[in-house]
Amino acid sequence: MIVLIGYMRLTLGILLGAAGMLISRLTGRGGGLAVSGLIAEVIAPDIYQHVGSTLKPDLVFVTGTNGKTSTTNLISEILAAKGAKVVSNHSGANIARGISGAYISSLFGSAFGGGARAGVFEVDEAVVPQLATAMRPSVQVFLNLSRDQLDRYGEIDRILDNWVKSITKARPGEEQALVVNADDPRLFPLVEGGNQSEVDVITFGLEEQPSFWKDFDYATDREFCVCGTIVEYRERFSGHLGDWFCSSCGRHRTRPDVTGRILESSQAGTTVEVSVRPVSEMRVFYVPQLGEYPAYNLLAAAAAAFKLDINLDVVEGSVNQAKAKFGRQEQFHYDDKVIRIWLAKNPRGLDEIFKALIVKEAKRQHLLFVLNSDVQDGKDVSWIYDANFESLRGRYRSLAVSGFRASDLSLRATVAGLENIETCDDIGGAMRASLDAMDGGEYLEIIASYTAMLEIRSIVAKLTDTAPFWK
Ligand SMILES: [Zn+2]
Known part of the structure; x- marks a missing residue:
């Protein structure tokens, strides 16, 4: 009897979780995995086992x-x-509810x-x-x-x-x-x-x-x-x-x-x-x-x-089947040019990006830095002085800076001895200038802080017709 009740709770939890997911999607509130997982967890706490x-x-x-x-x-x-x-x-x-939600979605997602x-x-x-x-x-x-x-x-x-x-x-x-x-x-x-x-x-x-x-x-x-x-x-x-x-x-x-x-x-x-x-x-x-x-x-x-x-x-x-995900070396194709987006949160991470950009074709790279200073980016942008901008000398064809803190970036790049820095307050404009400077087959490496990354991603997605990330 107890086993049967447990089983019924589990089934009910999964069904109601699935219903929550469906409502979330129908009302345009996103994938609904967390909602679904939450409902399942409340009704059947043993869902994870x-x-x-x-x-x-x-x-x-x-x-x-x-x-x-x-x-x-x-x-x-x-x-x-x-x-x-x-x-x-x-x-x-990436939390417990997302996991049980994803499992419930797998039960109902592929036509039973x-x-x-x-x-x-x-x-x-x-x-x-x-x-x-x-x-x-x-x-x-x-x-x-x-x-x-x-x-x-x-x-x-x-x-x-x-x-x-x-x-x-x-x-x-x-x-x-x-x-x-x-x-x-x-x-x-x-x-x-x-x-x-x-x-x-x-x-x-x-x-x-x-x-x-x-x-x-x-x-x-x-x-x-x-x-x-x-x-x-x-x-x-x-x-x-x-x-x-x-x-x-x-x-x-x-x-x-x-x-x-x-x-x-x-x-x-x-x-x-x-x-x-x-x-x-x-x-x-x-x-x-x-x-x-x-x-x-x-x-x-x-x-x-x-x-x-x-x-x-x-x-x-x-x-080769595994693609880079949202905002982490994510690539877009625009005509015959490639746009790659990197997220930079701190000097250590930025140094890793600079090092990763030491590639065979480094002299043909186009770089666009976008720095904001919202709460999620960090209000204090002085950390850019701890990263090795000097390593970029002689390693790019064009360099543009943008975002609320474009002038801080421009100064940092100048101190590092970098030349031909294009400063553009408007992110869309900066991107246009970078794309114009490129030849076919070349890469535009966009390095952005968190809110700048969201902004630039929506511009790039519009430009290249990419679907929202949760789909
Ligand atoms: Zn020891």
């Missing part, structure tokens, strides 16, 4: 500060290529063709322990942990502590694997904790810094080992990621199980050699994005695929 057990064994969580969305897309494509019907929380609704049988979800750092305890994912991917999180959640240590606690609670006989970035010293407690509690841990990381990025100079923060000593690096790859070691306690980066070597970076993408060492598999991949992060995302996806018994042939077929 149900979704988890339905989707296993192909249930993957992806978490970390950078790259969650791209990696989630990649792993979804890989599972789909294997023939699974995959549900994912695509539209950035049966619900999803595999799930790949991007999960916010702070909700990982709670959601992992409820849903019991087979594979949890930990990409990286950057200081951005301090603003939103408080202590990095507390987040890590909660992660380690949640992974050590594996039940006997339960398949559970952790995929961890070996290059991030902050994630090392996961490797240690996983090994101690006999949870399967697989690591990924880069082999070395490619020669064309070796000289890039950017401000680096001090990084601390678990023992409290400052971590040292044999080689830094990106920010606090690298081949690290601690000379005090002897902790050091474990040799990654899945390794990557960046062979080439061109305007259209990055060539990465991936090796899965436990099975001696190796392939060269081409990813249509720039910088180290896409390589890390690829390695994380290849490591997750390895844990899901999927080989690199399947991974290879899937990589």
Whole structure:
């Protein structure tokens, strides 16, 4: 009887959740996933256990500060290529309700063709322990942990502590694997904790810094080992990621199980050699994005695929299917020109973009910076002085600046010794000027702060007829 009531509550929760989603869409209020998830959760609090057990064994969580969305897309494509019907929380609704909402949508979204049988979800750092305890994912991917999180959640240590606690609670006989970035010293407690509690841990990381990025100079923060000593690096790859070691306690980066070597970076993408060492598999991949992060995302996806018994042939077929998402290296085509949008939130992120723009064709690049100073952008724009604008010298064909703080950008660029700076207060006008300066086949790299990104994206979407992002 109790089982029957539980089942009825669950069914009712799913049905009413679906009704809420339908109403939200019919009234033009967007995708309605969160609303749907909220309704389901109120009526059937055990919805997460149900979704988890339905989707296993192909249930993957992806978490970390950078790259969650791209990696989630990649792993979804890989599972789909294997023939699974995959549900994912695509539209950035990366909280519990977005996940149950996405699952409910999968039940009703494809003409009653049966619900999803595999799930790949991007999960916010702070909700990982709670959601992992409820849903019991087979594979949890930990990409990286950057200081951005301090603003939103408080202590990095507390987040890590909660992660380690949640992974050590594996039940006997339960398949559970952790995929961890070996290059991030902050994630090392996961490797240690996983090994101690006999949870399967697989690591990924880069082999070395490619020669064309070796000289890039950017401000680096001090990084601390678990023992409290400052971590040292044999080689830094990106920010606090690298081949690290601690000379005090002897902790050091474990040799990654899945390794990557960046062979080439061109305007259209990055060539990465991936090796899965436990099975001696190796392939060269081409990813249509720039910088180290896409390589890390690829390695994380290849490591997750390895844990899901999927080989690199399947991974290879899937990589080109995964498109960059909303505002993160998102590309648009305008006639025979390419417009690419980058979101810059802080000097560290901006330096990563500058480094990623060191490509074979750097001298043919067109750059447009747009900086606003709304609350979401940060009122204080002095942080642009901490980023390496100097690295752009001699590396572009045209350079324009715009937004409320166009004059601050113009001054920063001048101080950096950059020449031929076009200042245009009107964003639309700045874009027009940039497009006019371009030849066919060239790229316009638009680097924008948050509200500027939203503004520029709607202009570009109109220009190129791109649908709203939630569709
Ligand atoms: Zn140490």
